[in-house]
Amino acid sequence: MARDYILHRVRTALGRSPSQPIPDPPPARIRIPEISLDARVASLLLRVEELAGTAVETSDPRTYIAAAMAGKSAIASNSPYLAACGITGLPGVESGITDREQLRHACATADIGITSADYALADTGTLVLLSSPAEARMISLLPPEHIAVVPRDRILSGLDELFSILPHPGEQSSSMVLITGPSRTADIEQILVRGVHGPGRITVLVAPA
């Protein structure tokens, strides 16, 4: 069997025996800077704008999205936060889908995908989305435009804080995705093109918790 063959070769080469204990790994390097929430919000907005995204702090995400839609169609996730913000009730917004095929079809035809986010990372302008019954993977991926509404208190300083809060992301979800700016490529002549497979436009709305 290839498994036993490979593991045997590895052990022989390393001079180890089966189930021999290992030395302690070097301690994980986690450094969390102390940054006020206001500074984190400011940094997040700045970084998203640098990535050619749109970033706005608003107390009324519903009105913002209603204006941004301007007659376009949208699919919203089942996040209770979006419902609480009144976004799922907007005209033109489809929500509440729990069937895989139905959702995929809706995402493939919608102009905008609207999600919440579990966290956002201030120092890189990153959204963190864990797949769940409330957040499907396709909504932030198939439509040409993605709008994410992030509760203000979910903005972390960066990767170190994320992995200290979530040392085992796999316990919560089969998929955690970090989204940093719109989908892009520079594969032809190093010319930057946005929206190659994922959304070419991204909007981050920071809203009250």
Place this chain on the structure above:
Amino acid sequence: MASEFHQKAHDTLANANLQLAIFTATGRLKDKRTEAVAAGELPDYQELRTQANAVKQHAIDNLDHYLELFESNVTARGGHVVYCKDGTEVSDFVLRLARERGAHLIVKSKSMTTEEVDLNERLEHHGLESVETDLGEYILQLAHQRPYHIVAPALHMTRYDVAEVFTRRLNVPNEIVIEKQTAMARSILREKFLNADIGISGANFLVADSGAVVIVENEGNARLTTSAPRIHVAIAGIEKVIPRAQDLATFLKLLARSATGQLLSVYTSFLSGPRRSGEIDGPEEFYVVLLDNGRTRLLPDKRKRQSLFCIRCGACLNTCPVYRRIGGHAFPWVYSGPIGAILTPQFMGVQQEPALPFASSLCGACGEVCPVKIDIPKILLELRSDVKKAETRDKQNRLEKLSFRAFAWMMTHPRVYEMAGKLLRTAGMRSLQLGPLAAWTSQRDLPPLPGRSFRERWRRR
């Protein structure tokens, strides 16, 4: 001895357009990296490198432990781990899976590991359609070429090359605007994603304590590959395993910065197992193929083992004065540049292309930019020594042997050494432009020699 390697290198050197393309592209990537790791942007860059090196060292030194831990955690999440010795075993596994599930169409995201084993060709040979979905890889698949660069696979092609390939292979109108070319590929590939039965991805990291596969990308094609089809197969080298999810806080900060100068790549996916109950989408089946394909050959030697630390950022290619001239296709295997010059001989044996470890000026730039601190120059030297040892007696160059023996004699006899020095100073540098030496010296200015040697001055002090 003009090997294929030399021949291809010469062809690239003679192609002015290609020279400009490689030099500009690598130069841009190199500058972006330099900015992204500068002290103002990332003050703890050197500490992160040290940490990344220590974690990789620990993971590789205890590889069997972490492979088994990874395997048990993938299994606990409802996924499956498949060990494969080589490319034949990988394609056999995928073919069997496809047959059992009645699959015909496979979408693939970028993976150097699958390039190693020519997976697409093997699958297509058995009647499956396997489509690359990274834009650069898609263009190369249509053009029947292999990647030119680890990170920017189609770095050597212009928009006109792409237009030619698209019109010839896809029956689309001639289009030279890059945005429109990209949009064409998007709409063709979108159709493939939505109809594919299996998605095959690579992996940037395998996280042992989570049983997770981590994939880093900019386009979104890897997310689609791993989420849209019913079955996800990740194919990774056994060396990709890291102990903990928390180690990603170190590696993710280094990877994108070193590769393209981004703070983070657009998408980082942390995937563990098939979709859970209640989750609306995601694959029903989740497989991780752990590939050896020569990797265990690198493990016995403690120093050379570090070649397996590589996280495929491509920074050593962009900074290498040799790669920036001869490009990627001169290299005999999928890995090019300094990392290719140390991986290829160790994976396939030094005889594969004995010139490889010598295709370096040993300037040390590759080791300096390596985010996981692989001592590439030192390994190149050791491989040079291996090449020489592997050469049979009669193949060794007599003149070279004689020169080294004469040099050794001179260096161990101070009188002879002094005489030789005096001779050189009197005859002047011009004497070096004679005979076979002229090929090298006629193109270079050597520093002027002082009138008296250090030893002479010391004596007269």
